[in-house]
Amino acid sequence: MTAPVYRPTAERARASQLAQFAAQISQLENRDVSAYSDLWQWSTDDKEKFWPALWDFCDIKAARRWDTVLENGDRMPGAKWFAGSRLNFAENLLRFRGPQAAIIFRDESGQRRELSRDELWQSVAEIAAGLRAAGVSKGDRVAAYMPNIPETITVMLAATSLGATFSSCSPDFGVNGVLDRFGQIAPKILFAVDGYRYNGKEIDLLGRLREILPALPEIERLVVVPFLHDQPVLDGVPASCLLADFRIAASDIVFSALPFDHPLYIMYSSGTTGTPKCIVHGAGGTLLQHLKELVLHTDITEVDRVFFYTTCGWMMWNWLVSTLATGATVVLYDGSPFAPDPEVLWRMAAEERLTVFGTSAKYLSALEKTGVKPVTHFDLTNLRCILSTGSPLAADSYDYVYQQIKADVQLSSISGGTDIISCFALGNPMLPVYHEELQCRGLGMSVEIYDDNGNSVTGEKGELVCTRPFPSMPLGFWNDPDGSRYHHAYFERFSNTWCHGDYAELTEHDGIIIYGRSDAVLNPGGVRIGTAEIYRQVEKLDEILESIAVGQDWKSDQRVVLFVRLRDSVTLDDRLRERIRQTIRDHTTPRHVPAKIIAVADIPKTMSGKIVELAVQNVIHGRKVKNTDAMANPQALDHFRNLPELARD
Numbered sequence: 001m002t003a004p005v006y007r008p009t010a011e012r013a014r015a016s017q018l019a020q021f022a023a024q025i026s027q028l029e030n031r032d033v034s035a036y037s038d039l040w041q042w043s044t045d046d047k048e049k050f051w052p053a054l055w056d057f058c059d060i061k062a063a064r065r066w067d068t069v070l071e072n073g074d075r076m077p078g079a080k081w082f083a084g085s086r087l088n089f090a091e092n093l094l095r096f097r098g099p100q101a102a103i104i105f106r107d108e109s110g111q112r113r114e115l116s117r118d119e120l121w122q123s124v125a126e127i128a129a130g131l132r133a134a135g136v137s138k139g140d141r142v143a144a145y146m147p148n149i150p151e152t153i154t155v156m157l158a159a160t161s162l163g164a165t166f167s168s169c170s171p172d173f174g175v176n177g178v179l180d181r182f183g184q185i186a187p188k189i190l191f192a193v194d195g196y197r198y199n200g201k202e203i204d205l206l207g208r209l210r211e212i213l214p215a216l217p218e219i220e221r222l223v224v225v226p227f228l229h230d231q232p233v234l235d236g237v238p239a240s241c242l243l244a245d246f247r248i249a250a251s252d253i254v255f256s257a258l259p260f261d262h263p264l265y266i267m268y269s270s271g272t273t274g275t276p277k278c279i280v281h282g283a284g285g286t287l288l289q290h291l292k293e294l295v296l297h298t299d300i301t302e303v304d305r306v307f308f309y310t311t312c313g314w315m316m317w318n319w320l321v322s323t324l325a326t327g328a329t330v331v332l333y334d335g336s337p338f339a340p341d342p343e344v345l346w347r348m349a350a351e352e353r354l355t356v357f358g359t360s361a362k363y364l365s366a367l368e369k370t371g372v373k374p375v376t377h378f379d380l381t382n383l384r385c386i387l388s389t390g391s392p393l394a395a396d397s398y399d400y401v402y403q404q405i406k407a408d409v410q411l412s413s414i415s416g417g418t419d420i421i422s423c424f425a426l427g428n429p430m431l432p433v434y435h436e437e438l439q440c441r442g443l444g445m446s447v448e449i450y451d452d453n454g455n456s457v458t459g460e461k462g463e464l465v466c467t468r469p470f471p472s473m474p475l476g477f478w479n480d481p482d483g484s485r486y487h488h489a490y491f492e493r494f495s496n497t498w499c500h501g502d503y504a505e506l507t508e509h510d511g512i513i514i515y516g517r518s519d520a521v522l523n524p525g526g527v528r529i530g531t532a533e534i535y536r537q538v539e540k541l542d543e544i545l546e547s548i549a550v551g552q553d554w555k556s557d558q559r560v561v562l563f564v565r566l567r568d569s570v571t572l573d574d575r576l577r578e579r580i581r582q583t584i585r586d587h588t589t590p591r592h593v594p595a596k597i598i599a600v601a602d603i604p605k606t607m608s609g610k611i612v613e614l615a616v617q618n619v620i621h622g623r624k625v626k627n628t629d630a631m632a633n634p635q636a637l638d639h640f641r642n643l644p645e646l647a648r649d
Contacts, residue, residue, distance in 0.1 A: 002509075004432035005398050006410060016429035018296045021057055028053070036430055036440060037510055043443040044468060048073070050444050051081070051288065051471060058291040058325075061095055062087040063257035070469070076496050077476075077486065079469035081260055082284055088255035089264050089283040090161035093324040094121055096302070101329045103150045104305070106348055108335025109197055115150050120157075120324075122251065123150075127158035129248035134221055136188055138163030138256060141266065143187035144312065145178060145205070145212075147171050147196045148334040151225045151243065152312050153321055155191045160264060160283070163256035164188075167266040170311035171196045171203070172607060175211045176629040181268050184278050185478055186218035191243075193225045194232035199336040202228055206237055213238045221246075260284030261475055267315060267418045270606045274626045277489065278478035281421045285471035289422040290322035292443060297426040298356060298385060298412070302327030308358030308387065309337055309345065314608040315418045316358065316389065337363055342370040343377065346405075350378035357383060360390035361397060361413070362546070362609050365539055368400040369567075375404050385410045387427065390610060392514045392532040395435045396540050413438045415502065415514050419490070422472045424464065424500065425512040436536070437511035445470055449506045454494050457506070461528065463518060464502040465494060473498070503530045520613035522551045524558050527591045531613060534562065534592055537584045543570045544580075548603050549594065550617040552646060561620070561646065562594035563639075565603055572599040598645050602636035616640050 013019060022039045026032050029049075033039040043050040048069045067084030094117075096102070102117040115123070136142060142159035146152040146168060156166045169181050171193060182190070190213075195204045206224075213222060222240040226232055234240045264283035268276040294300045306323045307330075310316040323330050331352055337345050337359075349357055374380065386401060386409050393413040401411050412427025415438055424447050425438035433439060441447040446468035448456045477486045493499040503515040515521075515530020522529040531549045538547045545565045551558040562580070566572060577597045584593050604612050607630065615625045619640045628634035 002434055004434050005402055006408075006433040008410065008429060008432070013430040016299045017301070018299065018428065018430055021053075021296055024057065025053060036428060040441060040443055044446040047444060047468060047470075054292055054296075054444070055288060058288075058295055060087065060287065060291070061092050066260070073469060074496075076469050076491065076498060077473065077483065079473070081469075081471045083260070085260045085284065086257035087260065087284060087287070088161060088163075088258060089287055090124070090157040090253075091255040092287055093157060093322065094124065094253070095325065096327045097121060102324060103153060103330050103332060104352055105150050105332045105334070106352075107197060107333065108200070108339040108344065113150065120150075120154065121253070123154040124157045124161065125250040125253045126247040127154055127243075128161050128253055129250040130246040131158055131162055131164065131189065133248055134189060134246075136162055136164050138258070139263070140164045140189075141185050141187040142166055142189045143182050143185070143191070144168040145171060145173075145182075145190060145192040145209075146225065146312055147193060147227065148310065148312055148317065148332050149193070149225075149227065150332065151191075153324075153330075156321065161253050161255050163258050163262065165263045165266055165280075168312040168317070169268070170313035170607060171205055172198070172311070172632060173313065174629055175208050177607075178208070178212055179215050180275055180627065180629060181278070182216060184275075185266050187216070188218065189221050189223065190216070190219050191223045191225060193227040195228035197228070197335055199339045204228070206232060206234070209237050209240075258283060263475060265318060265421065266478055267318075267421060268313075269418060270608075270610070270612075270630055276627075276630065277485070279419060280475040280478055281472065282475050285473070286318070286421055287322065287325070289420075289470070289472035290319055291325060293319070293423055293426060294323055294326055296443060297428060298387070299429040300326045300328050300356065304328040304355045305331055305352055305382075306356040306358075307331035307333065307349070307352075307354050309333060309360070309363065310358075311607065315421050318421060320358070338366075338370075342367060342372045343374070346372070346374040346378050346380075349374075349383060350380060353382040355382050356385045356387065358387035358389075360609055361388050361393040362391060364388060364397045364400065365394060366545070368397065368404070369542070369545055373404040375406060380406050383409055385412060385427065388413045389415060389423075390608060392516065392536070393436065394536040394539060396536075398433070398435050415512070417500065419474065419500070420470075420472050424466065425514075432509075434507075434509055434511060436513055437507055437509060438514065439511055441510070441512065447512070449504055450494060450497075450499075459505065459508065461503060461505050461515060461530065463493070464500045464504040464512075464514075466498040466500070503528070517613070520550075520617075522549065522558065522560050524551070524560055524591055529560070529592055533588055534560075534584060534594070537587045538562065538564065538580055540583065541579065543567055543576060546603055546611070548611050548613060548616055550613050550620065552596075552617075552620055554595075559595035560592070561596045561598065563598050563600045563603065563616070565601070566599055572597065596645055598643060600636075600639040602633060602639060604634065604636040605632050606630060607632050620646055
């Protein structure tokens, strides 16, 4: 059996909230579930006991408890959780008061701000009063075109305190990207900044807003939050006012008591293959699922300082903000993670005494390539957990973290998605960490791996599925009255089973390995290959910054084509091509070895930094890419058009 790269001390495991929860359940159920595998099995078999027990353990604030825990529990979709309960999402996130820091904000320009719990409450109260005066009520949509700053959180809390549904996208979306999203949901109020900073540049948003507003006629008021300038000039921006003029003096917040499944958020699929799907998430399910992941799986308490590098267009922002419900301090950063230098986030981690540091797998890989060694420069004594998501975490990145960042940190690769606004596979403060494995399946999540025939398998690659309902399943898609689009997205492949679209494996440790998206799986000679299997090997090489692999239709079969982005001054010659092929062959199989290896100047990505294999595959086959506005760098697709190498054997 493979040795772990990290194992928690017995004291650390025993002191975790997960261990406390397991002890509580063992006593209540009169059975020993102290081993995580036993606790997980109980949580999925007895879901009508698990989720109420979690509710009580996390002390959810509610105006009324439930009549029934679960209705239609054998139907997916169709299950209904905690019928009869009444609660408010914002009230749970604002439950802690006092002078302690609720939010710390920093950005690449060196700006730092801190909001206490009382200051956050006051800000939310004043914006909520402004929203109420503007006629916002239950079910109205409030949208934010905002960076990752404290005001975005206060707007969300103010809107959801009233029962409005909140939706956001980050300011790096262009005009069409915003219209593709907000144009579908008809928001009543739009909050936006005057501009933002990224990688040393200031980007004006007022020009875009002058284009966006006429195309969204349902918006009754645009509220501009000064960010680049203290007094931005709003000439020519219709129906606009500054945030200071919108706020109304108030000290109390009236929280609307709402059903468990009241629409809280509208999230968006990446939109790289067409118009983004508008995914509606309920307040109770989001709150309960997030608290499970934050309290039990990440062991966050009131003394923690929690950071995740994210934008407001990625679900990890929503996940991070829910940390307020634990009493922990939320740390925000806006801007490039490499500006003004590659050490900026680790300097912040040391100065702010972060205990939990969240980021993407791509960031860790890129950081390693820069040669940065935080362990030698920064005091990370307080750091106990690093979270990684967005794409599979390569074995080399595990080694980099433990050798060059911190030796006794819990490195938890986690995986889920916007679709469920949470995770299927998570970290675990009681379990060891193994190379390339996500530590465990989440409590209450009946995750299995299915082969092509719908049989559950272990130690084999297949489709990641969830076979039983869970509270954070979407309420549905916006403007999908009969639910057909929602059903087609997740339930068509296997009856009454959520099929997530990840190609994965359940390991001997009961952990999960993710091999990439199912729709990007390569199929040369009929053998299924996850793209992450290739990336893990290729990106070990110092010469290569990143890569993308796609399948090209060729002579009644498919061949693997690998594109690589190289370091400056590196040339892709025959010698380097052979090293790439040999590295892949030595660590995978001959089937994984690409037929073609081609250098490109850039690789297209989504706004959240995920590479888009399907878009590249469409380009090399001469097919149209439907929605380039969903990409952070759509111009990168030009590097893949009409390549002469792809026309030859």
